[in-house]
Amino acid sequence: xxxxxxxxxxxxxxxxxxxxxxxxxxxxxxxxxxxxxxxxxxxxxxxxxxxxxxxxxxxxxxxxxxxxxxxxxxxxxxxxxxxxxxxxxxxxxxxxxxxxxxxxxxxxxxxxxxxxxxxxxxxxxxxxxxxxxxxxxxxxxxxxxxxxxxxxxxxxxxxxxxxxxxxxxxxxxxxxxxxxxxxxxxxxxxxxxxxxxxxxxxxxxxxxxxxxxxxxxxxxxxxxxxxxxxxxxxxxxxxxxxxxxxxxxxxxxxxxxxxxxxxxxxxxxxxxxxxxxxxxxxxxxxxxxxxxxxxxxxxxxxxxxxxxxxxxxxxxxxxxxxxxxxxxxxxxxxxxxxxxxxxxxxxxxxxxxxxxxxxxxxxxxxxxxxxxxxxxxxxxxxxxxxxxxxxxxxxxxxxxxxxxxxxxxxxxxxxxxxxxxxxx
Numbered sequence: 001x002x003x004x005x006x007x008x009x010x011x012x013x014x015x016x017x018x019x020x021x022x023x024x025x026x027x028x029x030x031x032x033x034x035x036x037x038x039x040x041x042x043x044x045x046x047x048x049x050x051x052x053x054x055x056x057x058x059x060x061x062x063x064x065x066x067x068x069x070x071x072x073x074x075x076x077x078x079x080x081x082x083x084x085x086x087x088x089x090x091x092x093x094x095x096x097x098x099x100x101x102x103x104x105x106x107x108x109x110x111x112x113x114x115x116x117x118x119x120x121x122x123x124x125x126x127x128x129x130x131x132x133x134x135x136x137x138x139x140x141x142x143x144x145x146x147x148x149x150x151x152x153x154x155x156x157x158x159x160x161x162x163x164x165x166x167x168x169x170x171x172x173x174x175x176x177x178x179x180x181x182x183x184x185x186x187x188x189x190x191x192x193x194x195x196x197x198x199x200x201x202x203x204x205x206x207x208x209x210x211x212x213x214x215x216x217x218x219x220x221x222x223x224x225x226x227x228x229x230x231x232x233x234x235x236x237x238x239x240x241x242x243x244x245x246x247x248x249x250x251x252x253x254x255x256x257x258x259x260x261x262x263x264x265x266x267x268x269x270x271x272x273x274x275x276x277x278x279x280x281x282x283x284x285x286x287x288x289x290x291x292x293x294x295x296x297x298x299x300x301x302x303x304x305x306x307x308x309x310x311x312x313x314x315x316x317x318x319x320x321x322x323x324x325x326x327x328x329x330x331x332x333x334x335x336x337x338x339x340x341x342x343x344x345x346x347x348x349x350x351x352x353x354x355x356x357x358x359x360x361x362x363x364x365x366x367x368x369x370x371x372x373x374x375x376x377x378x379x380x381x382x383x384x385x386x387x388x389x390x391x392x393x394x395x396x397x398x399x400x401x402x403x404x405x406x407x408x409x410x411x412x413x414x415x416x417x418x419x420x421x422x423x424x
Contacts (some may be wrong), residue, residue, distance in 0.1 A: 007085035007097040007165070008086045009062075009083060009084075009086075010058060010083070010086045011059075011065070011069075011072070011082070012051075012056075012058075013037065013055060013056040013057075013058065013080075013172075014079045014081065014172075015033050015054045015077055016078060016172070016174045016175065016176075017054075018174070019077060019176070029176070030050070030054075032177035032178075032180045032205075033075075033078075034048065034056060035177075036076070036077065036178055036179070037078075039239045039394075041060075041068055041072075041394075042394045044064045045060055045064060046058050046068060051159050051160065051161055052118070052159070052160055053118055069081075069170065072170075072172065073170065073173070074173065074237050075177075076175040076202060076203050076205070077173075077174075077175060077176055077178075078172030079171075079174060080169050080172050081169075082155070082167075082169045082170050083166060084155075084165060084166035085100060085101055086161075086164050087165070088162050089119060089122060089158060089161075091124070091132075093162070094133065094165065095133075095136060097165045098133065098136065098165060099140075101154075102137070102140060105152070105167065107141070108141065108151045108152040109143050109151055110143055110144050110149075110151045110152070111138075111145065111150050111154060112147050112153050113133050113145075113154045114154070114155050115129045115156040115157075115158070116157055117157075118157075118159055119158045119159060119160050129158075130156075133154070137154065152167060153167065153169070173203065175205070178202050178205060178207060178239070179207045179238075181204055181205030182205075182206065183206070183209070183284055183285045184206045184207065184208050184209070184285050184286065184287045184289050185208070185209050185210075185211055186208050186209070186210050186211065187211050187212075187213075187288065187289065187290050187291075188211060188212045188227055188231065189212070189227075190212075190222075190223045190226035190230070190345045191291070192291075192329060192341040192342070193296075193320055193328055194289075195337040195340075195341065196332050196337065197318070197320050198289055198291075200331075201319055202234075202237050204319075206287075206289070207238060209241055210227070210230075210231050210234075210241060210243045211275075211276055211279060212224065212227035212244070213246050213272055213275075214227075214246070214249075215248050215252060216247065216249065218249045218252070218253075222343075222344070222345040226343060226345050227243060228243060228389060230337055231243040231389070233335070233336060233340065235392070235393045236393045239392065239393055239394075240390070240393075242388055242389065242391070243391065244386050244387070244388055245387040245388075246275060246279075246382055246383075247382055247385050248268065248382070250381060250382070251268075251271050251373075251382065255267050258372040262358040263358060263369060265299045266299060266304055266307055267366065267369060267370065269304075270308050273312045274311050274312065274379060275383060276312070277311075278383060279386070281314075286314070288312065288315070288316050289319070290318055291328075292305065292318050292320065293320045293328065296325060298359045301359045304359065306363075307361045307363050
């Protein structure tokens with residue numbers, strides 16, 4: 001760009017301001033954000049460059065812009081992005097870029113100039129650039145300045161490598177880059193809540209693998225198919241994931257013999273949590289994620305949450321605990337998981353249970369019922385029969401051409417750790 005005034009069209013990404021607050025760890029967060037942007041754009045002819053202090057420049061052919069925009073809208077850690085004209089750090093170059101941009105725009109009657117400088121050596125202040133460029137645009141177009149409700153906003157950024165001029169600002173997801181907060185395991189049912197819970201923890205930087213319990217062959221494989229569809233969709237936000245399919249039918253058949261119907265859901269959930277913790281230790285996950293919302297169903301009262309959660313020592317992250325069902329549904333619709341979740345299936349937790357399960361379990365009674373079960377044998381048996389599906393997005397060479405399609409279905413190995421984080 002040095003010595004040239006000819007503007008170049010690029011995509012400029014502004015990283016979320018929360019990353020700037022990370023102090024000595026900022027570099028780690030910035031590297032993770034760049035890594036995730038590059039991964040999201042995999043397969044596109046994109047040249048990605050970090051521009052200090054908090055921006056990313058993406059150069060790519062015109063016919064790849066629509067695809068790149070769609071993918072960037074699913075990258076956590078991005079505050080906003082948009083196409084921009086990149087030019088040299090001089091007033092003459094900025095004017096030339098303005099002329100080029102104006103030639104592509106339909107007429108407008110009002111506008112505002114918003115300037116931000118990180119390159120403080122430039123002889124004009126942000127306010128002076130706004131005034132001078134505003135006067136120039138007004139003279140060229142006949143439009144008036146309106147700082148409150150402009151019909152058109154011009155964004156000017158002066159960064160160390162030059163000026164960026166844009167009229168496009170697409171909001172990003174914000175949050176933290178996936179991977180910076182560590183590895184977690186989400187209990188993924190076929191319902192509405194658990195996919196939203198997993199997504200919300202991705203937004204806080206968690207790498208999420210998924211665990212789905214099924215009752216096959218006592219029921220159909222429909223819940224497993226839904227779990228795969230949900231995992232595939234959620235992988236578009238974190239680029240790779242694993243779905244673990246765990247059998248519950250054998251345990252349920254033992255429970256029916258020893259436990260009254262009203263207590264069975266709590267017993268099912270305690271078994272699930274025990275198995276989830278063992279799997280989490282095996283794959284290196286540091287916490288469990290559930291879609292529980294306080295009081296939503298009988299197993300999610302405070303008493304039952306305490307009884308169920310008491311069987312594990314890993315942290316249990318419940319990002320939906322204070323959300324209403326309406327708010328959760330609205331989030332699911334926005335994500336695109338809702339239409340999958342409402343498809344009919346046979347949920348494992350509804351098998352062999354009472355019409356109205358107990359809302360206040362007695363921990364001693366539950367423990368007495370468990371004492372009549374071969375728990376250790378059943379846990380080991382279920383763990384040995386877990387199947388694993390691997391998902392990738394965007395597709396990589398060895399995967400199916402369908403976005404996020406599973407690469408393999410395999411049994412869980414005795415030692416199946418999380419792959420090394422490239423961003424770290």
